[in-house]
Amino acid sequence: MLNWMRKFNIFCFLDSNDYPSEDSSFEWIAGIGASHLISVNDEDVFSRVKAFHYSHPGWLFGHFNYPSLRKDFIGFPQAFFFVPNIIIRSVGNKIEILSDTHSAGHIHNEILAQSAIIKSTQQSSINIQHSVSKEKYLQIVQQLQKHILRGDCYEMNYCIDFFSLNAVSDPYFLFSSLSEISPNPFSAFYRVEDKYCICASPERFLKKSGSVIFSQPIKGTAKRNLENIQADDLLKNNLLQSEKERSENVMIVDLVRNDLSRVCKPGSVYVDELFGIYSFPQVHQMISTVKGTIMDNTHWTKIIESCYPMGSMTGAPKIKVMELIEKYEEQPRGLFSGTIGYVSPDGNFDFNVVIRSLFYNSTHQRLSFKAGSGITFNSIPEFEYDECLAKASALMNILNNN
Numbered sequence: 001m002l003n004w005m006r007k008f009n010i011f012c013f014l015d016s017n018d019y020p021s022e023d024s025s026f027e028w029i030a031g032i033g034a035s036h037l038i039s040v041n042d043e044d045v046f047s048r049v050k051a052f053h054y055s056h057p058g059w060l061f062g063h064f065n066y067p068s069l070r071k072d073f074i075g076f077p078q079a080f081f082f083v084p085n086i087i088i089r090s091v092g093n094k095i096e097i098l099s100d101t102h103s104a105g106h107i108h109n110e111i112l113a114q115s116a117i118i119k120s121t122q123q124s125s126i127n128i129q130h131s132v133s134k135e136k137y138l139q140i141v142q143q144l145q146k147h148i149l150r151g152d153c154y155e156m157n158y159c160i161d162f163f164s165l166n167a168v169s170d171p172y173f174l175f176s177s178l179s180e181i182s183p184n185p186f187s188a189f190y191r192v193e194d195k196y197c198i199c200a201s202p203e204r205f206l207k208k209s210g211s212v213i214f215s216q217p218i219k220g221t222a223k224r225n226l227e228n229i230q231a232d233d234l235l236k237n238n239l240l241q242s243e244k245e246r247s248e249n250v251m252i253v254d255l256v257r258n259d260l261s262r263v264c265k266p267g268s269v270y271v272d273e274l275f276g277i278y279s280f281p282q283v284h285q286m287i288s289t290v291k292g293t294i295m296d297n298t299h300w301t302k303i304i305e306s307c308y309p310m311g312s313m314t315g316a317p318k319i320k321v322m323e324l325i326e327k328y329e330e331q332p333r334g335l336f337s338g339t340i341g342y343v344s345p346d347g348n349f350d351f352n353v354v355i356r357s358l359f360y361n362s363t364h365q366r367l368s369f370k371a372g373s374g375i376t377f378n379s380i381p382e383f384e385y386d387e388c389l390a391k392a393s394a395l396m397n398i399l400n401n402n
Contacts, residue, residue, distance in 0.1 A: 003114040010034045012061040017183035026091045031061035033085030045079040050301040060343040072334025074359040120173040131161035131330040141381040148377045156315035159372030161331040167367040171196040182394040186352035188340045194363040203353035217312040220245035220286025223390040248374045255311035256290045262306040264292030313337035336370045
């Protein structure tokens, strides 16, 4: 199917990678081609997307960038949504093909005619550069800790950028390779013309199912030891017992509870799981789940706007740390720490957190990815730098191997 999708300039493929979850609506879903679309590059993103969806109800796929006035390296618009010509999804033991413009049988035959192996069509040596040296990173973390000491904020997610110029690459092959070594439950392969997001995210931002809304913020990371089961279990337990990681996590949980309370019925917001430890191919993560009941007649864009950007990628208090992010991060985030997802005809939706992702502009041959960690007063700068590298390791491996 991915080989068949090469001929489309716009698509969104969302894959749970078979992670067992009662919250998954399907194993994977793809929205392909665009009958209608909206691309927004100003600050009025939510109201414009809302108006667009009123005009074109039904399935909708797309993204919101992290909010910033600065232009990023790759060039995704601030928001982009499209009504797909074709939807293909895996539900249970069957594949469903939905389309008003194409015969399902014809699409199925076209897909079966494609190779089942994704081969790289073009690849050059990719030289990865760091936007911030280790020395500068340590200095900035110390500056952020001074802000925390002064009471400006409690915790801030600080991210650094890795990039390559003149990078000739095949994003389909990169996505296939990344899916092999780092399958994650909120993965996405997303194309908007010449811009690609190759995403292996472990984190859900928001899902609405009926009247229930829930968020699953990640705060707390430990690198895995896959060569020693006992050592890996110890790392997992140390993460669970870490005072620093637990304090970070509960801080963001409180922030998410506050965000959800803006659009949920009074008294309905609660923490369904606190400090859950989940294991992924490269890291263990501490994940909590916050749920609530949506107030009647609340449009989905209002729900996203009330919680945006997600607290796990900013820190607390949100407004102040967003100011510090603009000041201290060398490169604007763009789609990184934004969100990609879908809205179904019944008004339900599911959006991820765009992390552990490669971004590629095929016209300008620019490639970039970012990694970050939560900075608190008790953070050890060297450890935070190591955490960034651990999160970036799967992406580094893909590029080095290719």
